[in-house]
Amino acid sequence: MIQIGLVGYGYWGPNLARAAAESDAFALAMVADMSPAALERARRRHPTTRLVTDWRDLVADPRIDAVVIATPVGSHFEIALAALRAGKHVLVEKPMTDSPMTASILVEEAARRSRVLMVDHTFVYTGAVQAIGDLIASGRIGDIYYYDSTRINLGLFQRDVSVIWDLAVHDFAIMDHLLKARPVAISASGACFVPNSPENMAYLSVFFEDGAMAHLNVSWLAPVKVRQTMIGGSQRMIVYDDMQTSEKVKIYDRGVSLSEGQKQAYEHLISYRIGEMSAPVISSREALFTEMDEFARCIQTGAAPVTDGACGLRVVEMLATATRSMALRGQPLELRMERLAS
Amino acid sequence: MIQIGLVGYGYWGPNLARAAAESDAFALAMVADMSPAALERARRRHPTTRLVTDWRDLVADPRIDAVVIATPVGSHFEIALAALRAGKHVLVEKPMTDSPMTASILVEEAARRSRVLMVDHTFVYTGAVQAIGDLIASGRIGDIYYYDSTRINLGLFQRDVSVIWDLAVHDFAIMDHLLKARPVAISASGACFVPNSPENMAYLSVFFEDGAMAHLNVSWLAPVKVRQTMIGGSQRMIVYDDMQTSEKVKIYDRGVSLSEGQKQAYEHLISYRIGEMSAPVISSREALFTEMDEFARCIQTGAAPVTDGACGLRVVEMLATATRSMALRGQPLELRMERLAS
Amino acid sequence: MIQIGLVGYGYWGPNLARAAAESDAFALAMVADMSPAALERARRRHPTTRLVTDWRDLVADPRIDAVVIATPVGSHFEIALAALRAGKHVLVEKPMTDSPMTASILVEEAARRSRVLMVDHTFVYTGAVQAIGDLIASGRIGDIYYYDSTRINLGLFQRDVSVIWDLAVHDFAIMDHLLKARPVAISASGACFVPNSPENMAYLSVFFEDGAMAHLNVSWLAPVKVRQTMIGGSQRMIVYDDMQTSEKVKIYDRGVSLSEGQKQAYEHLISYRIGEMSAPVISSREALFTEMDEFARCIQTGAAPVTDGACGLRVVEMLATATRSMALRGQPLELRMERLAS
Amino acid sequence: MIQIGLVGYGYWGPNLARAAAESDAFALAMVADMSPAALERARRRHPTTRLVTDWRDLVADPRIDAVVIATPVGSHFEIALAALRAGKHVLVEKPMTDSPMTASILVEEAARRSRVLMVDHTFVYTGAVQAIGDLIASGRIGDIYYYDSTRINLGLFQRDVSVIWDLAVHDFAIMDHLLKARPVAISASGACFVPNSPENMAYLSVFFEDGAMAHLNVSWLAPVKVRQTMIGGSQRMIVYDDMQTSEKVKIYDRGVSLSEGQKQAYEHLISYRIGEMSAPVISSREALFTEMDEFARCIQTGAAPVTDGACGLRVVEMLATATRSMALRGQPLELRMERLAS
Known part of the structure; x- marks a missing residue:
């Protein structure tokens, strides 16, 4: 052992x-x-x-x-x-x-x-994120257009770091795991309503090289707890609501498409697709156990963990860049890292 | 007549x-x-x-x-x-x-x-927004810290204007009515996933002179319809969910306060208040009827409408500024207008 | 015409x-x-x-x-x-x-x-009930075990008839349309809290010849409006929530089965199936229009309407029998009619 | 100790x-x-x-x-x-x-x-039930008209007792604690869809001496988990939803009243009251700890526990009577016990 x-x-x-x-x-x-x-x-x-x-x-x-x-x-x-x-x-x-x-x-x-250098990005090991990863890998979602996450609640204010380092870190790790495109810039804004404290609410926009976009809404000063992520793709869209006790992940066969080659008026070219919604079965195994298995596997085989040091570095670079942008009221800043997901 | x-x-x-x-x-x-x-x-x-x-x-x-x-x-x-x-x-x-x-x-x-020059900002005349206005005026909410709104759904894509001019306009009008502080800058970002179309999703951060902040999340490409606004104050917080058929406005007696004058460790200074939630009775009168009454009253008396031309101008300046910022990926731009609310 | x-x-x-x-x-x-x-x-x-x-x-x-x-x-x-x-x-x-x-x-x-003698059982013509009918006909639900409906709200009290004749009538018509087994007995109980008024809340249990069961909870004196029906089958179960603005009908691939021929302890014989949930696309056409089309079709062709006089008679017999049982505090009473659904 | x-x-x-x-x-x-x-x-x-x-x-x-x-x-x-x-x-x-x-x-x-003889009716010691008890004691709810509870989920089927003994027991204990009127009769119906098994779904109507009514809907064969209780009173109504993570108890200032002494048509005599909804703060202390404190207090002082043997006996009589009525398809059976609540 x-x-x-x-x-x-x-x-x-x-x-x-x-x-x-x-x-x-x-x-x-x-x-x-x-x-x-x-x-x-x-x-x-x-x-x-x-x-x-x-x-x-x-x-x-x-x-x-x-x-x-x-x-x-x-x-x-x-x-x-x-x-x-x-x-x-x-x-x-x-x-x-x-x-x-x-x-x-x-x-x-x-x-x-x-x-082995591994980072405890626990969410990556949840049944919900793994199910979403499988869906994206299967092609059912299509090209990823956006990742939009709201992660807000009341408290717990931290003394040393802003809400970005406490809550946005979860989404950056999930994005790093799910999205294959490279993020190229971040614009962040935030505010603080407790004197001499780091920012307790923040909004982050991330731009990807392929035109996709991510946005995070994180706060310690919300009246209700929300943990909701929407992922929009060219084929389907996902709503992942971690506050639900069942059906945390829902897949909507919805979208919009632009017919090409037609000479009619613009409004006739856009068509909407409203199809079935479905919720897959999600593993209810505790994420921490899956994560510890991964740590053991990598120690034993020398393999790189899903959330290895390179992943941890990419996430830290995004956190640091978002923090600087926030100080500049949303001034967009470029990311230098090679690639988000390995 | x-x-x-x-x-x-x-x-x-x-x-x-x-x-x-x-x-x-x-x-x-x-x-x-x-x-x-x-x-x-x-x-x-x-x-x-x-x-x-x-x-x-x-x-x-x-x-x-x-x-x-x-x-x-x-x-x-x-x-x-x-x-x-x-x-x-x-x-x-x-x-x-x-x-x-x-x-x-x-x-x-x-x-x-x-x-009389009046703008049809219908939401300002709804029972929900009027109830929120009464709450703020009563002092029960305290100082306004933030206004955070999500206004998303699937469709209807417009050919000539971005989603900002179609959806954010509602929130700018509501903010103009409810918030008395002057907005000083906007940072906006957005994306488009239909070729040769204006942006179909956008995120807008608005900075106020008193440190308050507003944020809008607007989209024509969401799998579900959301119309939710949170307003955080120093005394209470409001959740306004326009998709609910009853209890659209909820007031949470929740917040955080920093004890002063104590020499203890920082974490003991922050205290959370988790009190009652309540939902007031909201007038169910159709907003358009209230609005037409206002138009008639102003024509007859010469009074300025609640949503007068000056209000319309402020909203248009915000829309135009947000649009320019969005083209610059979130570059914050100053607002020149004198005051948001009259 | x-x-x-x-x-x-x-x-x-x-x-x-x-x-x-x-x-x-x-x-x-x-x-x-x-x-x-x-x-x-x-x-x-x-x-x-x-x-x-x-x-x-x-x-x-x-x-x-x-x-x-x-x-x-x-x-x-x-x-x-x-x-x-x-x-x-x-x-x-x-x-x-x-x-x-x-x-x-x-x-x-x-x-x-x-x-043509047709009864305006409007719910039968809704997209939701028609989708449920299609699901049952397809065999995906399996044998029907139960129909459980809650139809409650505040008001409108009626002076001449009890809540059974006002609200349970909807469920009897839907059951008559969806369930093929013959109901054989009814036990109903109810109460009234307005003096000299007919019962404003009632609970009805219906027993079917094949062992299936239906239950209705109807009230004019509930704090919230609920319109929810669950239909349990041997293969899948349905939740039909008419208060939802989308995804009114959800199908759960869930159930229980008893393994046969095994000699293990009882608790190992019961197994639960927890599979995917899905929500089909439901026609949003107004039910009244579909119903009027049916009336026209039957006048023109001589066909019997889906909700013909025989259906209306069966529903009235159930209402009358439930009313008598309610007066006897739940005393079960037999139904004499030949068959629920034609 | x-x-x-x-x-x-x-x-x-x-x-x-x-x-x-x-x-x-x-x-x-x-x-x-x-x-x-x-x-x-x-x-x-x-x-x-x-x-x-x-x-x-x-x-x-x-x-x-x-x-x-x-x-x-x-x-x-x-x-x-x-x-x-x-x-x-x-x-x-x-x-x-x-x-x-x-x-x-x-x-x-x-x-x-x-x-000391005490029964582990844990729900009685929850913050939610204690808050409801305080509300009723304060007179804000008025006379209790009804108690209506839905307690359903998928599994766990028990081999030796029906769902009544497993799930209705919770509501009988809560009713015994909250309602002061004496229950006089029970009508119950149920069904079983697993061969050679006790009933897995049941509906129970309880009649009280003052005209109030209770109804329980309990099942091990529902597609979703529901734990919802409505309590209607002459002044206000309560919705207690134990599946909510916050605001489990909501109080609705709603009801109906009959104006007396008027000679107008009946429909003008009924008036509805639609007032504020509020959700009190509920203690989040684990019920089992409160219960163990009560056990210790009674051992030390000789006091009778809130859920003493007499309470346990009343609950068992109701379970046994409901079971007999269920075998008779809803035949109402009288309760002989002196009083529900001590």
């Missing part, structure tokens, strides 16, 4: 610990957290796991095969780099780091040492 | 004709339309109304007191200007004209001749 | 008048109503139609081919019988009469004179 | 174990289950708890203060009676027993020995 060392037992860490503990491929060997209260919580749930307060002790332990990092984003780079240099495989909470520069250093370090 | 001449009996004209015919204040004296088929339809519904093919005959007729214009936007300016110069009161379909320049000429002409 | 005489221009009559007037097969020749105000409303909408206050004048007029009856249910029998005896075809508002006895007399009279 | 012995670690037992373990008032001292696999699951989650295969060992252990019973309903009586006779307090899974006779014996035994 792969011996896991988990750094950070705060909000999300316990979920990663549980997933590691319940997996047949992993053993949760060690947990590091600066907080004695957090370590006490870990002790009650995982009585046989070793506990340390300094992550450096965990990274230095030769019995640890893989390090899972669930600390605040500002510390991801230092811990992940140390873990890779110590020869560990790394699974790091999203976003991978807080700048494209540090993200690319991690990617290079992992490549140099042939270690 | 005020003698009405209606120019344009196409898609929306019949509704204006019906509202005029059923009002006690008006008589539908005359209808002009170039299309014999349209005039035949008018004849069946309004057998006693005079019908002409040239709007100039209608404008020249001394028996006509007020001209209602429901033609394509490109012709609004010429017809409205001629009507005002002939001493008629004018109610013109939205948007008022296709450029700020022509819009301001109409405003000046109406002022010079002391005629 | 078939010359129509309409008796009753109150709540529903104007809709029948409009459908007759807009149909190519009919001419709305005459309207009878005791109320001068009703006749004045008819005159404005149908200026060329003859108006009379006594329905006997209409029935006696030799120029009238068919009589449409939209009066209170208590008068249906007398008017319809007179019309049939005068050799007219008859389309009568639902329920056909207020007792099985009078209903069967009408059926016999129509048969004797070879006239 | 009160030493808890839990009998039954199958489907629901682990939840009771967790609630006991996390409560400050209780210690989970012992678990009994016949299944070694169940005991192994218990051992992993509660490593310090003693495990036995025979519940008699648990009941006989003098260190145990209170016995919690989560076994199939057929064994409740024997275990509970033995526990009471051994001087233990008892919390028993719903329904309390499978017959009124055995239920009343338990009530008498608990009274004779002054032990």
Whole structure:
């Protein structure tokens, strides 16, 4: 079994610990957290796991095969780099780091040492996103025209990063997984209504090289919780509503087409297609379990994870670029990265 | 009774004709339309109304007191200007004209001749928007932080104007009515997926002088019809869903506040308020009837309509500015107008 | 063109008048109503139609081919019988009469004179019910297990009949159309919360000869309007929600099956099937137009209408039996009729 | 701390174990289950708890203060009676027993020995039901006219009891808690579509002495999951939708009233009230924790629990009576019990 060392037992860490503990491929060997209260919580749930307060002790332990990092984003780079240099495989909470520069250093370090570097973009491993990926791959959606996502709720305000780094990161990871076209520019705008706080609401437009467009509406200051994504294609359109308890993904056989070669008035050329709606069966397996399986598979085979370091880097570049555009009230900024999806 | 001449009996004209015919204040004296088929339809519904093919005959007729214009936007300016110069009161379909320049000429002409110039921003006269206006005026919402609207559906693609001029115009009129702060800049982005067509989907961010923000998501290429607006305030938040058959307007006693003067860690300073939700009774009177009453009242008293020419001009300036920004992929552009709401 | 005489221009009559007037097969020749105000409303909408206050004048007029009856249910029998005896075809508002006895007399009279006797069970002609009928006929639903309908709202209380005669009549007509098994007994219960009024809420269980079951929940005293029907079959299940503006009919590939021949514990024998959901395209044509086409077709060809007098009689027998059971607090009563659906 | 012995670690037992373990008032001292696999699951989650295969060992252990019973309903009586006779307090899974006779014996035994006998009617302890109880107590709802509940889903079919004992039991407990009028008769009907299985769908009408009415629609064979209860009162009406993630309880200021003393036509006497809708804040505390607090409070003070043995007996009498009526196709049967709510 792969011996896991988990750094950070705060909000999300316990979920990663549980997933590691319940997996047949992993053993949760060690947990590091600066907080004695957090370590006490870990002790009650995982009585046989070793506990340390300094992550450096965990990274230095030769019995640890893989390090899972669930600390605040500002510390991801230092811990992940140390873990890779110590020869560990790394699974790091999203976003991978807080700048494209540090993200690319991690990617290079992992490549140099042939270690797995994986980012915990959990949504990519949900049954819903995997079903959407299958639909797109099957050709039933056709060319992708747009990706339009609303991800809003009340709270939780974060002190160190804007809502973009907290919520838009999910959509950038999903887009990176689903869309094959290269994003070329971003225009973002946002606002903050709590003094001395980062932006709590933001709107992001992403332009793709093939003319497709994505748009994200993210907020911590909405009266209701919404998790809805629409994906429009030339053949069909998808509505993915993650707040539904069933039928999260609906496929609409709807669209518009322009008849060519006709000399009639313009309005006669546009025709609308209103066909059946259907909702496929979605796997209800917990995404974190699928993700841990992927981590184990890549450690064992040397394969690149679906959400590998290169993916994590692309997402960080988009986050950083969107943040700069937001400071400029929507000034569009070019993306330099080679390709969104690998 | 005020003698009405209606120019344009196409898609929306019949509704204006019906509202005029059923009002006690008006008589539908005359209808002009170039299309014999349209005039035949008018004849069946309004057998006693005079019908002409040239709007100039209608404008020249001394028996006509007020001209209602429901033609394509490109012709609004010429017809409205001629009507005002002939001493008629004018109610013109939205948007008022296709450029700020022509819009301001109409405003000046109406002022010079002391005629009523009113724009058919129908949504402003709905029970829902009026209830929201009352809520804001009562102070229950507090300071307005944001206005966020989604107005999407499949079709109807228009040949001459982008989706901004067709759908965002509704939100600009509602914002002009509800929000008292001055908008200072717009960043817009959009895309088109039908060749040689104007943009069929667009995203608009509007920045206000007091830090508030508005955002519109408008599209003719969505799989489902959505008409939803959220208005966030310092005291409460509103969700206005026009697709609901009842409880269109919901008020959430929710928000966030930052405790001052405390020396604790940041996260203890933010507190969330999750209180009651309520849905007021909304008048179900047809908005067009309320609007025609307003037109009659202003003709009779000389008062300025709620949606007067100045309002129409502000909306047109916003539409034109958004259109330019969209061509620049979100480049933020300043608005020069004095004030959004009068 | 078939010359129509309409008796009753109150709540529903104007809709029948409009459908007759807009149909190519009919001419709305005459309207009878005791109320001068009703006749004045008819005159404005149908200026060329003859108006009379006594329905006997209409029935006696030799120029009238068919009589449409939209009066209170208590008068249906007398008017319809007179019309049939005068050799007219008859389309009568639902329920056909207020007792099985009078209903069967009408059926016999129509048969004797070879006239069309049709009941205005409008729901049967909606795109939704027709789509459900097609689904059942295709075998995709399998054997029908149950029909479960909720038809509730606030108001309109009626003075002369209970909610059963007002709302359950719709479901009895739909069931008569969709279900081929014979209903054998009814148990109904209800309550009234307005003094000296007929029951305003009622629950009806119908037992079928093949073991299938139907249940109706009807009320004038509900806080919200619900129009939802579930139809469960051995292969698939249907949810028909008439309050939805789109996707009114949804088909769920769900069910349960009992594996046979296995010796395992009982709980392993039951298996659940959770498959795709889909929503077919539903015709949006107004049901009343489809119904008037059916009336014309039957007059012209002598065919029996989908909702003929025999259907009307079966529905009336169910209404009368349910009413008696309700007075006995759910005492089950047998139905004597031969067959529900023809 | 009160030493808890839990009998039954199958489907629901682990939840009771967790609630006991996390409560400050209780210690989970012992678990009994016949299944070694169940005991192994218990051992992993509660490593310090003693495990036995025979519940008699648990009941006989003098260190145990209170016995919690989560076994199939057929064994409740024997275990509970033995526990009471051994001087233990008892919390028993719903329904309390499978017959009124055995239920009343338990009530008498608990009274004779002054032990707490409590039934795990969890729904009564939810924030939603408690908020509804507060609303009714405040008088805002007025006289209760009806309770109408739909509790349907696909599965889980049970081998030994009908859907009435599995699902209607929740509503009977909620009704017993909320409604003060005495139920006097029940009419129930049902059907089964799996051979040699108890009824999987049932409809129950309950008549109250004051004219109020309740109706339950319960099924294991519905395509969608519904948990919706409407409560109509003379002043306001409630819709409680347990499938909503927020605003589970909505209050509608709607109703109908009959003006008295007027001589006008009947239809002018009925007036409808359509006022505001509101949704109160509901406690999101897990119901099981509130319930365990109540169990501890009653053990410590000798008070009767909200869902005491008498409540459990009333619910069992209603279940048994409904079951007999269902076998008679809705034949109404009288209830003999003194009063529904204590």
